[in-house]
Amino acid sequence: MLQGLWLVPALPLAGFLALVIGARLSRRVAAVIGVGSVGAAMVAALAIAARFMAAPPPGHAFTQVLWQWLKVSDFEPRVALYLDPLAVVMMAVVTGVGFLIHLYSARFMGRDEGHNRFFAYMNLFVASMLILVLADNLLLLYLGWEGVGLCSYLLIGFWYKDAASARAAIKAFVVTRVGDAAMAIGLLLLFMSLGTLEIQPLMVKAADRWPAGCGMAMAAAALLLGGAVGKSAQLPLQTWLPDAMAGPTPVSALIHAATMVTAGVYLVARTHVIFELAPPVQRLVAIIGAATLLLAGASALAQCDIKRVLAYSTISQVGYMFLALGVGAWGAGIFHFMTHAFFKSLLFLGAGVVILAMEEEHDMLKMGGLRKAMPLVFWTFLIGACSLAALPLATAGFYSKDLILAEAWASPKGGPWLWAAGAAGAFITSIYTFRMVFLTFFGPMKKAPGVRPGVVMGLPLVVLAAFSIVAGFVQMPEGMGDVQLFAGFVKPVLPAAPIEPGAGGPELALGLAAAAASLLGILAAWWLFLARPALLESAVRSPVGAALHKLWFEGWGFDRLYDVLLVRPLVWLARVNRADFIDGFYRAIGAAGDGLHLVLRLTQTGHVRWYAAGVAFGAIVAIAVLVLL
Amino acid sequence: MLTVPLHHVYVLAAVLFALGLVAVLVRRNIIFILMGIEIMLNAAGVAFVAAAWRWQQADGQVMFFFILTMAAAEVSVGLALVLRLYHGFKTLDADAAAAMRG
Numbered sequence: 001m002l003q004g005l006w007l008v009p010a011l012p013l014a015g016f017l018a019l020v021i022g023a024r025l026s027r028r029v030a031a032v033i034g035v036g037s038v039g040a041a042m043v044a045a046l047a048i049a050a051r052f053m054a055a056p057p058p059g060h061a062f063t064q065v066l067w068q069w070l071k072v073s074d075f076e077p078r079v080a081l082y083l084d085p086l087a088v089v090m091m092a093v094v095t096g097v098g099f100l101i102h103l104y105s106a107r108f109m110g111r112d113e114g115h116n117r118f119f120a121y122m123n124l125f126v127a128s129m130l131i132l133v134l135a136d137n138l139l140l141l142y143l144g145w146e147g148v149g150l151c152s153y154l155l156i157g158f159w160y161k162d163a164a165s166a167r168a169a170i171k172a173f174v175v176t177r178v179g180d181a182a183m184a185i186g187l188l189l190l191f192m193s194l195g196t197l198e199i200q201p202l203m204v205k206a207a208d209r210w211p212a213g214c215g216m217a218m219a220a221a222a223l224l225l226g227g228a229v230g231k232s233a234q235l236p237l238q239t240w241l242p243d244a245m246a247g248p249t250p251v252s253a254l255i256h257a258a259t260m261v262t263a264g265v266y267l268v269a270r271t272h273v274i275f276e277l278a279p280p281v282q283r284l285v286a287i288i289g290a291a292t293l294l295l296a297g298a299s300a301l302a303q304c305d306i307k308r309v310l311a312y313s314t315i316s317q318v319g320y321m322f323l324a325l326g327v328g329a330w331g332a333g334i335f336h337f338m339t340h341a342f343f344k345s346l347l348f349l350g351a352g353v354v355i356l357a358m359e360e361e362h363d364m365l366k367m368g369g370l371r372k373a374m375p376l377v378f379w380t381f382l383i384g385a386c387s388l389a390a391l392p393l394a395t396a397g398f399y400s401k402d403l404i405l406a407e408a409w410a411s412p413k414g415g416p417w418l419w420a421a422g423a424a425g426a427f428i429t430s431i432y433t434f435r436m437v438f439l440t441f442f443g444p445m446k447k448a449p450g451v452r453p454g455v456v457m458g459l460p461l462v463v464l465a466a467f468s469i470v471a472g473f474v475q476m477p478e479g480m481g482d483v484q485l486f487a488g489f490v491k492p493v494l495p496a497a498p499i500e501p502g503a504g505g506p507e508l509a510l511g512l513a514a515a516a517a518s519l520l521g522i523l524a525a526w527w528l529f530l531a532r533p534a535l536l537e538s539a540v541r542s543p544v545g546a547a548l549h550k551l552w553f554e555g556w557g558f559d560r561l562y563d564v565l566l567v568r569p570l571v572w573l574a575r576v577n578r579a580d581f582i583d584g585f586y587r588a589i590g591a592a593g594d595g596l597h598l599v600l601r602l603t604q605t606g607h608v609r610w611y612a613a614g615v616a617f618g619a620i621v622a623i624a625v626l627v628l629l
Numbered sequence: 630m631l632t633v634p635l636h637h638v639y640v641l642a643a644v645l646f647a648l649g650l651v652a653v654l655v656r657r658n659i660i661f662i663l664m665g666i667e668i669m670l671n672a673a674g675v676a677f678v679a680a681a682w683r684w685q686q687a688d689g690q691v692m693f694f695f696i697l698t699m700a701a702a703e704v705s706v707g708l709a710l711v712l713r714l715y716h717g718f719k720t721l722d723a724d725a726a727a728a729m730r731g
Contacts, residue, residue: 606727609662612653 001051002062004044005081008091009130011041012123019120027115031106034119038102038126042095049092052083053489060084060492061200063136077197080136086493089334090133090266093341097258098126100460104349105250107456108356114158118248121158125151129259133266137198138187141267145183145231148260149176155255156247168243175240179230183267186223189216190274203273210277217277224271225281225288232264232318235292239558241315242299245307249352252307257314257348258341265321265337269330269494276328282413286326290421293319295556297428301435302552305362306351309436312555313388314344316425320404323422327414329407330494331487336404338486339396339471343387346464350381353457354440357449364436369445376458378441380465385437387468389430389522392515396472401426405514406477419510423517430521431528438529477511638679645672659714659723663707670700 015037019030052062061084069077083091102122109118128147135141157169191197193216194205210217228234233241244256255261268275268285275282293316300312317340324333354370354377355362371378387397405426409419453461475486487496528536539545551557603614645668652665674693681689711721718725 608723608726609654609657612650612662616650616654 002048002057002083003064005048005062005064005083005134006066007044008041008048008095009081009127009134011037011044012130013127016120016123016127019116019123023116025116027110030116030119031110034123035099035102035106037123038095038099041126041130042099045091045095048083049088052085052088057083065136069139074195075191077137077139079140081134082136082199083134084493085490086266086269086334087133089338089490091130093338094126094129094133094259097341097345097464098129098254100463101250101254101258101345101349102126104253104352104457104460105248107454108250108352109248112248118155118158121151121154122251122254125155125255125260129263132263135199137196138190138202139197141199141270142184142187145227145263145267146180148255148263149173149180149231152176152244152255152260155251156244158247158251162246165246168240168246172240172244175237176230179227179237181226182223182230183227186220186227189220189223193220199270203271206274206277212277213279214277217274218281221271221274221278221281222284224267224274225285228264228267228322229288230264231267232261232322233315234264234288234319234322235295236558238292238296238315239555239562242308242311242555245305245311249307249348249355252310253345253348253352256311257344261314261318262321262337262341265318265325265333268322268325269334272325272330272494275325279413282326282328284326286323286408286413286418289319289322289324289326290418290425291319292316293323293425294421294428297425297432299552299555300432301428302549304365306354306364306367306436306440307348307362309364309432310344310347310351313347313429313432314340316429317344317388320401320422320425323408323418324404327408327411327418329404329411329414329496331490331496332400332403332407334490334494335475335486336400339387339400339468342464342471343384343395343397343468346380346384346461346468347388349457349461349464350377350384353377353453353461354381354449356451356453358447359450361447364439366446367440368443369441370449371441373445373449374452376461377453380461381441382437383465383468385433387472389433390426390514390518391522392518394469396468396470398515398518399472399475399477402477402511402514403475406510409510423514426514427517427521427524430518431525434522434525435529438525442530635679635683639676642672642676642679645669645675657722657724659711659721662723663704663711666707667700667704670696670703 015033018033018037019025022030022033025033061082063080063082065078065080067079069079102119105118105122109115112118125148128144128151130144132141132144132148135144153169153173156172157166159165160169187197190202190206194202194209196202196205206217206220230237241256241261245252247256275285296312296315296319300309300316303309303312317336321333321336321340324330324336353374354367357370357374358367361367383395387395390398390401392398401422405419405422408414408422409416474483476483540549554560603610649665649668649670649672652668653662656662656665674696677689677692677696679689681687681693714726715721
């Protein structure tokens with residue numbers, strides 16, 4: 001059964017190839033291939049996951065070697081898939097959410113002229129993402145890593161005739177490239193010092209050879225973190241994600257919420273041994289996470305574009321995952337990845353329906369009152385929003401966020417400050433989430449919806465809404481139900497945070513505080529956006545409020561900062577050096593040849609007698625040289 | 630058998646060659662240029678024959694036969710070109726055919 005693992009990435013890849021070769025297929029056939037290949041991959045992945053859970057292979061890991069990739073002296077990477085509990089979770093979520101989003105896209109992109117191209121890119125993305133999470137060695141992982149980056153670029157710029165989309169695509173590609181370059185250097189460093197890129201031997205060797213806190217471990221961890229930060233849109237490389245919303249909404253749901261942006265989380269969790277050997281870097285992971293979740297959350301408060309709210313929210317939620325990783329709560333980070341994938345893709349898909357119904361209107365201030373007109377979307381969106389806002393006890397988001405907060409407090413690598421950042425973030429999250437719900441679905445209706453979602457678009461919403469609630473029940477804290485299914489499942493790969501037995505004292509109080517933060521946030525949102533909107537209006541109009549609003553609206557001015565610090569100097573340099581000075585040398589050679597040619601041309605008179613004289617003179621010189629020298 | 634010193638033959642060959650070269654360089658009529666070339670070729674032939682006699686080796690005479698046949702071929706091609714030239718320019722002046730300049 002597990003032998004069928006290769007099918008999981010191969011099926012979407014086959015779908016991609018079929019769509020590329022059959023570029024002229026009818027829309028219906030293309031949609032069937034595109035959705036069907038991912039659906040088949042999901043069936044295979046779920047069957048394998050069920051088998052894996054029912055009868056775990058020895059050592060809780062299964063390796064399938066497909067072929068030898070290349071062989072250069074002692075560098076012998078294989079194309080091999082590695083399945084362990086972490087990979088099972090990732091694979092199941094990627095294929096499951098991926099299938100639902102593909103299904104939704106069949107209707108959402110149905111009239112788009114690039115319909116077939118869209119499904120080809122999406123299938124390639126799913127294949128790359130599966131290679132990334134199933135890779136047995138870091139080289140293959142890097143292949144998947146770059147593959148998803150490429151697909152992200154292609155899909156952000158999917159409507160390439162629109163200049164803003166094309167620019168956003170380039171921005172995303174270039175900014176993530178900064179991180180990818182760091183990661184590539186990190187991989188080279190790991191290979192140079194440990195002699196292998198296969199993940200499992202690498203982790204064993206690293207733990208063997210490197211003492212905790214040694215320079216090599218720190219450098220390797222920092223470089224891998226660079227890659228993770230770029231891909232996961234964390235500080236300081238977060239600027240590409242809000243602009244990436246220029247792509248079609250299903251792309252935002254799949255790539256820029258559920259899967260690709262969490263690749264960084266996966267990478268850090270996968271190589272957690274190295275991070276444990278470098279405590280300062282791990283601390284940095286937690287600080288980056290905490291700072292990102294607060295800054296991005298504040299930015300989300302000020303956005304008008306519904307997709308940009310969700311984009312900042314994604315950055316913020318991935319920040320929670322980084323916070324979890326940074327305090328050593330590896331399992332909690334992956335748990336939040338799973339729940340986040342469900343509720344965030346649900347919210348994106350719901351937003352997509354709303355945008356479609358509003359005829360491409362993204363501005364929430366021009367929406368309103370859709371609660372009655374679109375009940376299915378409203379209720380599913382509300383469930384997603386509750387999960388994002390971590391509404392206590394009922395939602396998946398609550399259990400995963402609560403786990404992160406509890407471990408951020410109790411772990412020796414955490415502390416009250418990190419906990420406080422997370423709790424404040426939870427408060428902000430509730431406010432911006434329900435601001436979005438209230439502006440879109442409550443209040444007076446400003447524009448009647450056009451298109452209603454059919455079954456094809458409604459089904460993914462319902463399924464994801466269900467998962468946004470029940471996915472949390474696989475892991476409940478000790479005080480409430482004490483279910484440890486998730487932690488128990490990933491334990492062979494990701495050890496639990498090292499918490500001293502006595503430290504669990506304030507857990508209940510902390511949980512209550514976090515729950516209160518979430519509820520207070522919802523209440524504040526209700527008060528500010530429904531009950532007393534005038535109050536907020538006047539606050540925004542005051543000088544301080546206006547400045548703050550502008551700062552948050554522009555995402556803390558990072559774009560402007562990078563524009564001044566990096567983009568403009570580079571453009572200036574490029575302009576100054578337009579006539580490349582290295583080229584100058586080669587151009588001079590060309591000019592010299594040209595000049596010589598002009599001189600020599602004078603000898604070509606066309607008079608045959610001059611030529612004969614030249615030949616005679618040359619012969620005399622040659623003979624003279626031979627005789628005299 | 631009358632013995633001529635070798636260097637006399639070489640001087641003769643050199644003078645002949647120089648005369649041929651001068652003819653090529655100074656005459657404008659293309660027929661005379663061809664004739665100059667013939668003289669230069671024969672100057673070389675004389676030098677070869679003399680050298681063959683001096684060292685009692687057949688190679689030089691063999692080489693003269695090559696020169697002879699080569700000269701015949703050259704003249705046939707050359708005269709054909711002269712005909713074409715005359716056909717094209719209505720003159721035998723080599724300098725008139727200077728249309729192809731660098």
